[in-house]
Amino acid sequence: MVAHINTVAFSGIDVLPIEVQVAISGGLPTFTIVGLPDKAVGESRERVRAALHAIGLALPAKRITVNLAPADVQKEGSHFDLPIALGLLVAMGVVPMEDMSQFTALGELGLDGSIAPVAGVLPAALGANAANRGLICPGAQGGEAAWAGGADILAPRSLLELINHFKGVSVLSSPTPAEPRADTTFLDLKDIKGQETAKRAAAEALEVSMIHSVAGQLAGGSIMRQRPFRDPHHSASTPALVGGGLRVKPGEISLAHRGVLFLDELPEFTRAALEALRQPLETGRVVIARANAHASYPARFQLIAAMNPCRCGYLDNPQLACSKAPKCGGEYQSRISGPLFDRIDLHVDVPAVDPLDLSAPAPQEDTATVAARVAQARAIQTARYEKYAGDDMRAPTCNAEADGDILEAVAAPDADGRALLTQAADKMHLSARSYHRILRVARTIADLDGSQGVKRAHIGEALAYRRIVPGRTLAAE
Numbered sequence: 461m462v463a464h465i466n467t468v469a470f471s472g473i474d475v476l477p478i479e480v481q482v483a484i485s486g487g488l489p490t491f492t493i494v495g496l497p498d499k500a501v502g503e504s505r506e507r508v509r510a511a512l513h514a515i516g517l518a519l520p521a522k523r524i525t526v527n528l529a530p531a532d533v534q535k536e537g538s539h540f541d542l543p544i545a546l547g548l549l550v551a552m553g554v555v556p557m558e559d560m561s562q563f564t565a566l567g568e569l570g571l572d573g574s575i576a577p578v579a580g581v582l583p584a585a586l587g588a589n590a591a592n593r594g595l596i597c598p599g600a601q602g603g604e605a606a607w608a609g610g611a612d613i614l615a616p617r618s619l620l621e622l623i624n625h626f627k628g629v630s631v632l633s634s635p636t637p638a639e640p641r642a643d644t645t646f647l648d649l650k651d652i653k654g655q656e657t658a659k660r661a662a663a664e665a666l667e668v669s670m671i672h673s674v675a676g677q678l679a680g681g682s683i684m685r686q687r688p689f690r691d692p693h694h695s696a697s698t699p700a701l702v703g704g705g706l707r708v709k710p711g712e713i714s715l716a717h718r719g720v721l722f723l724d725e726l727p728e729f730t731r732a733a734l735e736a737l738r739q740p741l742e743t744g745r746v747v748i749a750r751a752n753a754h755a756s757y758p759a760r761f762q763l764i765a766a767m768n769p770c771r772c773g774y775l776d777n778p779q780l781a782c783s784k785a786p787k788c789g790g791e792y793q794s795r796i797s798g799p800l801f802d803r804i805d806l807h808v809d810v811p812a813v814d815p816l817d818l819s820a821p822a823p824q825e826d827t828a829t830v831a832a833r834v835a836q837a838r839a840i841q842t843a844r845y846e847k848y849a850g851d852d853m854r855a856p857t858c859n860a861e862a863d864g865d866i867l868e869a870v871a872a873p874d875a876d877g878r879a880l881l882t883q884a885a886d887k888m889h890l891s892a893r894s895y896h897r898i899l900r901v902a903r904t905i906a907d908l909d910g911s912q913g914v915k916r917a918h919i920g921e922a923l924a925y926r927r928i929v930p931g932r933t934l935a936a937e
Contacts, residue, residue, distance in 0.1 A: 467480055582673035721761045
């Protein structure tokens with residue numbers, strides 16, 4: 461008899477159905493795994509053998525062949541341990557085949573028969589639910605899988621617990637969605653003294669649990685309730701930022717999907733790493749192509765970057781600036797390409813904090829006040845784009861996602877605003893990308909002001925946030 465066990469492989473955050481076929485036949489005792497397994501999958505032989513021995517079962521002295529179908533898809537990761545072990549248990553007659561056909565299984569086996577956590581449980585649960593199957597996953601991740609809803613989920617902590625469940629000796633209870641622990645360490649905007657203009661560019665984000673699940677970064681089996689905030693060090697490589705590696709894992713820009721990617725000391729990042737951000741900033745996705753793999757991850761993040769005006773850091777203080785300050789600043793900022801600067805909507809010069817500001821009373825606006833205003837503006841945008849939603853998953857949900865005809869319809873300025881924007885486009889030699897980005901920012905400023913239309917003042921403020929390039933300044937008139 462050939463046993464058939466359902467499991468999955470991952471391509472980005474998408475799941476690919478994989479069937480584990482296990483056959484035990486006569487011949488010299490061997491244990492072979494075929495179907496493009498990587499080293500971790502190949503080592504499953506020893507983990508499975510030891511796990512079965514730990515619960516009092518021994519592999520038959522026969523020829524054991526495990527095929528991971530389809531055979532032309534690369535199989536990576538230790539999560540194939542559990543489906544291979546279940547296939548052996550079915551082939552040995554320990555567990556009925558009809559029980560296993562109703563589930564998708566994944567998990568790593570310990571040498572003592574325990575089932576350890578693996579990456580990708582949440583997308584695997586969603587895939588199993590879509591296929592009308594239940595899910596067998598590690599006990600520590602049952603709460604994560606439960607968020608998929610609808611699926612029959614078994615989350616044993618050991619292989620013996622699972623066997624006893626199917627034999628009726630004991631029954632595994634269904635896990636409940638794991639709630640994240642409350643975090644009370646948030647900073648407050650009222651703690652910022654001076655530099656008031658920087659608050660205008662504060663960010664919003666949405667939850668991205670599936671990406672973090674594939675990356676193995678969902679702590680405690682609970683989904684994310686806080687929007688992601690990623691702040692990689694400036695020594696981060698290009699694969700660390702955009703994704704890659706042997707298993708083509710998501711990078712920082714995907715882990716920041718629907719959240720914030722903060723790059724401090726922006727010019728200190730390598731030029732190649734920064735240039736790799738240009739396409740994801742435009743499309744909201746990153747496609748990673750390697751010789752042995754091809755994966756696509758969502759990457760619709762909000763980029764916030766900080767940098768000194770020059771390497772010495774004192775360009776705005778003539779008394780402290782080095783003798784090469786103008787040249788120093790120009791060379792330092794030239795590390796950032798024009799096309800990348802062009803994709804940054806808000807450029808805010810933050811002056812040095814005056815000592816008097818440090819001793820001044822806290823400003824009246826705190827985080828809750830600003831958050832309420834932002835939430836109100838976001839509600840306006842949600843209502844605005846509802847008519848464009850329908851079944852199109854690419855339809856915009858906020859101003860930042862609007863483009864083309866939709867942007868022109870919702871962000872068309874009044875006559876005075878149109879005249880100012882046209883003048884700016886001519887004097888500042890704005891690209892088409894810059895033109896549309898100014899419209900988006902102006903529409904958002906209008907929403908924050910509670911204005912139904914985009915006016916000249918909104919266009920003016922949006923223009924003020926653009927980067928000032930020598931020779932491209934707006935005429936005084």
